[in-house]
Amino acid sequence: MDIKLHIQPSHIHNMEGQSTSTSSIGSAVAFILVSWILIHRWNQRAKKGPKTWPVLGAAIEHLMNYDRMHDWLVKYLSETKTITVTMPFMRYTYITDPVNVEYVLKTNFTNYPKGDAYHSYMEVLLGDGIFNSDGEMWRRQRKTASFEFASKNLRDFSAVVFREYAVKLASILCQASEKNQELDMQELFMRMTLDSICKVGFGVEIGTLSPRLPDNRFAKAFDMANIIVTLRFIDPFWRIKRFLHIGSEALLKQSINLIDEFTYGVIRKRKGEIERTHGSGKMKHDLLSRFIELSKDPESNLTDKSLRDIVLNFVIAGRDTTAATISWFTYMVMTHPRVADKLFSELKSFEEERAREEQVTLVPYNPDDTESFNERITQFAELLNYDSLGRLSYLHASISETLRLYPAVPQDPKGILKDDVLPDGTQVKAGGMVTYVPYSMGRMAYLWGPDASAFKPERWFHDGNFQNAGPRICLGKDSAFLQMKMTLAVLCRFFEFSLVPGHPVTYRMMAILSMAHGLKLTATRRRL
Numbered sequence: 001m002d003i004k005l006h007i008q009p010s011h012i013h014n015m016e017g018q019s020t021s022t023s024s025i026g027s028a029v030a031f032i033l034v035s036w037i038l039i040h041r042w043n044q045r046a047k048k049g050p051k052t053w054p055v056l057g058a059a060i061e062h063l064m065n066y067d068r069m070h071d072w073l074v075k076y077l078s079e080t081k082t083i084t085v086t087m088p089f090m091r092y093t094y095i096t097d098p099v100n101v102e103y104v105l106k107t108n109f110t111n112y113p114k115g116d117a118y119h120s121y122m123e124v125l126l127g128d129g130i131f132n133s134d135g136e137m138w139r140r141q142r143k144t145a146s147f148e149f150a151s152k153n154l155r156d157f158s159a160v161v162f163r164e165y166a167v168k169l170a171s172i173l174c175q176a177s178e179k180n181q182e183l184d185m186q187e188l189f190m191r192m193t194l195d196s197i198c199k200v201g202f203g204v205e206i207g208t209l210s211p212r213l214p215d216n217r218f219a220k221a222f223d224m225a226n227i228i229v230t231l232r233f234i235d236p237f238w239r240i241k242r243f244l245h246i247g248s249e250a251l252l253k254q255s256i257n258l259i260d261e262f263t264y265g266v267i268r269k270r271k272g273e274i275e276r277t278h279g280s281g282k283m284k285h286d287l288l289s290r291f292i293e294l295s296k297d298p299e300s301n302l303t304d305k306s307l308r309d310i311v312l313n314f315v316i317a318g319r320d321t322t323a324a325t326i327s328w329f330t331y332m333v334m335t336h337p338r339v340a341d342k343l344f345s346e347l348k349s350f351e352e353e354r355a356r357e358e359q360v361t362l363v364p365y366n367p368d369d370t371e372s373f374n375e376r377i378t379q380f381a382e383l384l385n386y387d388s389l390g391r392l393s394y395l396h397a398s399i400s401e402t403l404r405l406y407p408a409v410p411q412d413p414k415g416i417l418k419d420d421v422l423p424d425g426t427q428v429k430a431g432g433m434v435t436y437v438p439y440s441m442g443r444m445a446y447l448w449g450p451d452a453s454a455f456k457p458e459r460w461f462h463d464g465n466f467q468n469a470g471p472r473i474c475l476g477k478d479s480a481f482l483q484m485k486m487t488l489a490v491l492c493r494f495f496e497f498s499l500v501p502g503h504p505v506t507y508r509m510m511a512i513l514s515m516a517h518g519l520k521l522t523a524t525r526r527r528l
Ligand code: HEM
Pocket: 130, 131, 142, 145, 197, 314, 317, 318, 319, 321, 322, 325, 403, 407, 408, 409, 412, 471, 472, 473, 474, 475, 476, 477, 479, 480
């Protein structure tokens, strides 16, 4: 007891000494940490763009604003044309100054490839397809695809297919308008553009726009995969999740299995048709067939997996971009009745002029009579072709205005091979990424004037022209405009749209700027 009593005080004394020294170490560490954070924050007081925290960079703010990231960037980029956002494993430089953009896309193109980071995020979906490859792999695909896009046969065939699907879509709207039925217009557009790219690009008919609107599991899986790979840009744990096969990465795997099933099915179907028509002279030279032909040469190194990647890259290029753009267009027209009226009168005059030229007597129609209404739609569509669509300048301006405010590719990131200095003096480091931001560029008062955020197609008659620069320039621009104009001419001539009350219209975060909840609307038939 004595001993105990004797020992205890000294023990207590030791503990006290120890805890005093532990707590002073703790206080010192806390002091250093707090000072580090405060100095770090103090040093950034004049920094333009999101402020960072030690180690975490701007991850907290970035994640908190993820769902509205494009507008979050607009806020910073309207104060300064270039910002840097540091994340735990990556440094992103966002640019809106056209001089910087031209430098990255064109002047110093070789220093800004897609790069390893982008490739690793996207590989599971896009493989080594044209959007996700660099160097020789990219050059070979680009060459073959450019050849295909330059063909007049393809243009003529596309016009026929786009017209056919525009009329199909109009007849679905016509049916729905009879009962004032709600429609998800974005979903219908996605079906239409998927069917068209499969027909024009891969020579196969998949029929997702048929009147009974069959379940489209491929489209759902494709959208899910796109959302999840986009998330990888800001999720530092995605590799761990993939390894453990949990969360978003497990879902991604399931989606990819479904996507692959569909895609290999398309390839098998096309190969079968090529075999059957071999030597008959009936073979169509669509994009996929051209690559299948090339793959017969063992030196081409084109495997079925390469064909799968090619197909999926063209699905993202041909389906999503066009459908998203015409969805935003419809939303803009619906919320700007003055624009809808101007479009309608342009289309009416066009219809009369073309009917005179073609010596066609237009069928009088009664909007309450489905048969004559559909007949007139078909007749109108027959008057649309590549050349005649060129006259619809207000329609063209309205599409351009939509692309300015809602660019289908809202951000376009590139890797950085070597340290460099952009024309505005911004230093960029090898291994980071530099992203040009069309969504922000379209909304900058310093580029478009004080009414930059207003939807005004008229500005295109005096202001600008889209600049699409560099060796990776869009190959499908003419084809996209052809389909968009063909479809929108038919829709704006014959229908008026109203948003379903309370339906939220906002974008979702994925590589293509599509609507998070679709576009729910009702359509009404226009009178003569
Ligand atoms: C509204 C419609 C469209 C928009 C806004 C759009 C936008 C773009 C953009 C911004 C790029 C440059 C990508 C980069 O810098 O990496 C691009 C490239 C490309 N686009 Fe489009 N596009 C559209 C429609 C289409 C269509 C319909 C197709 C084909 C069916 C297509 C095929 C391509 C191809 C093949 C490339 C080249 C990729 C490369 O060389 O890396 N695009 N597009």
